[in-house]
Amino acid sequence: MTRGTRRTAVLKVGGVGVLAALLFAGGLQLASAGENGRPATTAAQTVNCPTVRDKLPAVPAAASAQVERELANLDQEIARQNERLARLAVRPEGGPNFVNNAILGPLRSKRIAVLDRIEIAFNRIGAQRPDLDALATCSLNAPGVPSAVNGGAQGGTGGQNGDVGGQNGDAGGQNGDAGGAARTVDCPRVTLPDVPAAAAAQVQAELATLDKQIAEANARLARLAVRPEGGPAFIDNAVLGPLRSKRVAALDRIEIAFNRVGAQRPDLDALATCGLD
Template sequence: MARGTRNTAVLKLGGVGALAALLLGAGLQLASADESGSTTPVSVVCPTVDDKLGAVPAAAQEGVDRELQNLQKQIANVNERLAREPKAAQNQLNDIAGKRRAVLDRISQNITRVGGTAPAGLQGLATCALAGAGGGGAEGGGAEGGGVVAPPADVQTVNCPTVRDKLPEVPAAAVAGVEKELANLDEEIARQNERLAKLAVKPEGGPNFIQNAILGPLKNKRVAVLNRIATNIGRVNGNRPDDLVNLAECTLNSPGAPSAGNGEAGAGGAEGDVAAPGQAQTVNCPDVQLPEIPAAAAAQVQAELATLDKQIDEANARLARQAADPQGGPNFVDNAILNPLKSKRGAALDRIEIAFNRIGAPRPNLDSLATCTLN
């Protein structure tokens, strides 16, 4: 039987944990007790996404639907944590905003990869709010289709030069380090976009606040990351691309525009770098079939399964670029894509095993699921 290209896990939450997960996934609120003994329901509410996408190409529909489900899972996971730790609400809001930005990027990639047009303003849908405990009265439970009002339309985003399409040929031995740093660039952009979204809701500082508190520090962080990329490459081939630091400075996009520069890690590079549908190969990774997952380990396991999916997306994006612009010798795909993917999957699978073991549950043996082939 042919293996699927996606990590599909059998998630079985037992007992009370299963009921809680089902309730939260449906957008219901659990009550948390404060010190006085009264109960105050707290839940996260996020802008709907499916109704903002417009016409999705048929070839992208499956991937888009999968990412919409990921958005729902993120909301359910945060609501479950809020039910246990309502005082950690702000941390949970920050966490889900970053995760939503990554999913919204992947939705855009699914659409553009097959020739569609990326929906405008998706990144403006990443920021969520709280309902209950003084967190506002936005209606809806936060799941897709809940009718939650989006953040203000005048949210600006950072506009950073893309880096991936400016890189020289990356030696196979440097690929893992370079990919890690490209992901760091994405995380920095997502972090600053989150700050800009907060400023749109609650302005602060003077006329130079954004430059001094956001764009200036972002440039400094990008300089550090770009230097590490150059070092990774120069350490292997002796030809360090010192001009990468010229890509450090970012500006601001117009309100509501997507954030340029996102998608360094697995986004397919600049427009036109992705091969036409049907020309590129894709990775074929074993499905991850798990035993019953204890409720106490569910959040960690879900996060690692999402990581496995993201790794596949990144590898497929690299294969698409390779089809459009071949590089390296006959072993390039093995050395630069499949072998690093095996290492990353092995680490994520180990963390899933540890999540079981940490709470005393039998540790599944997932080592054999790390190796992927090509379709």
């Protein structure tokens, strides 16, 4: 299936958010087609994590690339867990403590490690080490509420699809300046017609997948800002090309979800290709 370019949308099940929102996040909302193409029906929950970028002091230039990489890791982890929550909305498992034990607990442990690396990045160059301990613990948003994310230094990183966070730009605007050089992917927003209730859970899960892919690509770009590799075509070949292939598959599954319940199959081909912010 061939796909061209335009910009990624939001589905509010009810809208990535993100990632999101958080698809972004899994925790998408489907709203009416008039609002970001999302119809109203049941939505998955998303993780509610404290933003970090806006809690940081001024980031020294010598630490900015490392800080950007770790902020991207935080957003990638949010996208990953929102995707899990979206899939749990389709196929529930475990008992009443499953989400705490299998998602929120491990997420806190991972955030502790990432936040510690951010603190060390300050300390290593002789700057005062910030105290980020209080930002490790996450809870859950109400169904359909997007996760807040940290975004890229020059704009939002994800959550374009209703689950990861913040209507495509929250992240960059609210979260201070990390001063850094990392670029982020610029993907078309996925605007959908009314989503039939019978297809909503599958569509949420796939929007969460799209946001996770964006977060993963942004994390790769953040790492490349720290340790460049390859020639001039490396990002196209190693980041944007594989991202397009993954989006083709996820968008195709969204189309099939409509078709499977007898609804008109939307044409999402033009939304597969991403560029760079």
